[in-house]
Amino acid sequence: MGSKRDKADAERVIAAVRGHRERLDSLADTVRRDDEDAVHQMRVCTRQLRSLLGTFRDGFGRESVKPIRSELRWLGTVLGQARDEEVLAARFLALLDAQPPALVRGPVRYRLVTAHAAGYAAAHRGAVATLDGDRYRRLLADLDGLLAHPRPPGDLSVEESLHRAVREVRKTGRKAGLRGPGGAGDDAPPELLHTARKRAKALRYAAEAAAGSGRRRSALAKAAKKLQTTLGEHQDAVVAGRQLLTAADRARAAGEDTFTYGLLVAAESACADQARRDAHGRLRDLRSRARKL
Numbered sequence: 001m002g003s004k005r006d007k008a009d010a011e012r013v014i015a016a017v018r019g020h021r022e023r024l025d026s027l028a029d030t031v032r033r034d035d036e037d038a039v040h041q042m043r044v045c046t047r048q049l050r051s052l053l054g055t056f057r058d059g060f061g062r063e064s065v066k067p068i069r070s071e072l073r074w075l076g077t078v079l080g081q082a083r084d085e086e087v088l089a090a091r092f093l094a095l096l097d098a099q100p101p102a103l104v105r106g107p108v109r110y111r112l113v114t115a116h117a118a119g120y121a122a123a124h125r126g127a128v129a130t131l132d133g134d135r136y137r138r139l140l141a142d143l144d145g146l147l148a149h150p151r152p153p154g155d156l157s158v159e160e161s162l163h164r165a166v167r168e169v170r171k172t173g174r175k176a177g178l179r180g181p182g183g184a185g186d187d188a189p190p191e192l193l194h195t196a197r198k199r200a201k202a203l204r205y206a207a208e209a210a211a212g213s214g215r216r217r218s219a220l221a222k223a224a225k226k227l228q229t230t231l232g233e234h235q236d237a238v239v240a241g242r243q244l245l246t247a248a249d250r251a252r253a254a255g256e257d258t259f260t261y262g263l264l265v266a267a268e269s270a271c272a273d274q275a276r277r278d279a280h281g282r283l284r285d286l287r288s289r290a291r292k293l
Contacts, residue, residue, distance in 0.1 A: 006157070006158065006159070008212070009158035009159065009210050009212075010059060010158055012158075012209060012210055012211075012212050013052065013056055013059070013158055013209045013210055014147070014150050016052060016208075016209035016210075017049065017052050017053065017060075017147065017209075018147050020045055020048050020049045020052070021049065021140075021143045021144070021147060023045050024042065024045050024046065024049065024140070024143075025140060027041050027042040027045055028042065028131045028136075030042070031079075031124075031127060031128065031131060032128050032131060032132075034124060039079055039082045039083045039086060039124065039127065040083055040086070042079055043076055043079040043080060043083050046072050046075050046076045046079060047072075047076055047201070047205075048205050049072055049143070050069050050072035050073060050076065051201065051202045051205045051206070052205055052206065052209055053065040053068060053069050053072075054069055054202065055161050055164075055165055055202055055203075055205070055206040056158070056161050056206070058157065058161070059157065059158075059161075060146065060150065064146055065146070067142070068139070068142050068143060068146060071135070071138075071139045071142070072139070074135075075130070075136065075139065078126065078127055078130045079127055081123040081126065081127070082120055082123035082124045082126070082127050084239075085116050085117075085119035085120035085123055086116075086120045087236065088112075088116040088119075088239075088240065088243060089112075089113050089116035089117045089119075089120060091236065091240055092112035092113050092116065092240070092264075093109075093112075093113045095264050095267060095268075096108065096109060096112065096113070096260075096264075099260070099263065099264075103259070103260060103263060104260050105257040105259050105260050106251065106256040106257040106258075106259075106260065107251075107256060108251070108260045108261065111247045111250065111251060112243075112244075112247060112264075158210045159293075161206060162203075162206055162207060162210060162217070162220075162293065163293065165199070165202055165203040165206050165207075166203060166220075166286075166290040166293070168199045168202070168203070169196070169199045169200050169203050169224070169227070169283075169286065170287065170290075171199075172192070172195050172196040172199045173196050173283045175188075175192050175195075175196075176188045176192040176193045176195070176196045177192075178196065178279055178280050178283045179280075179283065188276075190234070190235065190238045190272075193231055193234055193235070193276070193279070194231070194235050196227075196231055196279075196283075197227075197228055197231030197232055197234075197235060200224045200225075200227040200228040200231065200286070201224070201228045203220070203221075203224040203286075204221050204224035204225045204228055207220045207221035207224060208221045216289070216292050216293055217293070219289050219292070220286070220289045220290060220292075220293065222289075223282070223285050223286040223288075223289040224286055226282050226285070226286075227279065227282040227283055227285075227286050230275050230278045230279045230282045231275065231279055231282075233271065233275040234271075234272050234275035234276055234279065237268045237269070237271040237272035237275065238268075238272055240268045241265055241268040241269060241272070244261050244264050244265045244268065245261075245265060247261060248261035248262070248265075
């Protein structure tokens with residue numbers, strides 16, 4: 001039997017998972033209507049569910065959550081295909097609008113904005129078909145089954161799970177070079193920084209779910225969110241830079257002017273560099289908050 005605090009913590013986590021489950025299907029209707037930011041919100045909700053079931057897997061039952069987390073990953077991938085195209089179209093539009101008109105040469109807007117907007121439309125149709133399919137309905141039923149018979153609250157060690165999540169963030173941050181002299185991780189592969197971001201996100205979701213009125217956990221969640229956001233800015237810039245290089249190769253093969261692509265690649269590179277520098281301070285703040293748990 002756990003303490004009263006342990007049981008209260010566990011009940012908060014179970015309530016958070018149940019709330020995300022309810023929100024998931026309500027967001028499906030907004031995706032079907034193609035409401036503004038709907039795909040993003042449903043993708044986030046999917047990730048929150050998957051993350052919480054992973055962080056607190058011992059409390060829900062490892063074998064019970066494993067297939068559900070796999071299906072949530074599948075759903076997140078489907079939604080991600082649309083979301084990634086949406087983000088790139090908006091990002092490139094903003095980048096191009098920020099350039100002096102004389103520096104935007106050739107059919108660059110078509111390749112960077114119109115093409116990704118069309119990619120979003122196609123991926124959105126695929127997402128809607130998925131939400132109307134049997135596999136998605138089975139996922140909802142499996143989530144309902146898991147939540148209909150949760151384990152006793154005392155079996156879910158929230159405090160231990162939070163500390164484990166903190167250790168994962170520290171470990172991945174160290175591998176990404178965010179704790180060395182200067183701590184900017186300049187030589188770290190983007191994949192390591194992306195992994196650190198995912199661990200920060202998992203910690204954030206866990207701390208938010210378990211926070212209640214606890215100030216220390218809320219502060220930890222906010223610190224994790226800041227690190228996640230900064231590393232997300234880095235990842236977005238890296239992905240955009242790669243897309244720009246691919247588009248530039250196609251433009252060159254078609255005999256088009258590629259000058260503008262070079263400008264945008266440089267802008268994205270600068271954005272990624274700044275995010276790497278900022279990440280060091282974000283991780284330092286997170287470590288400070290974690291020590292107060």
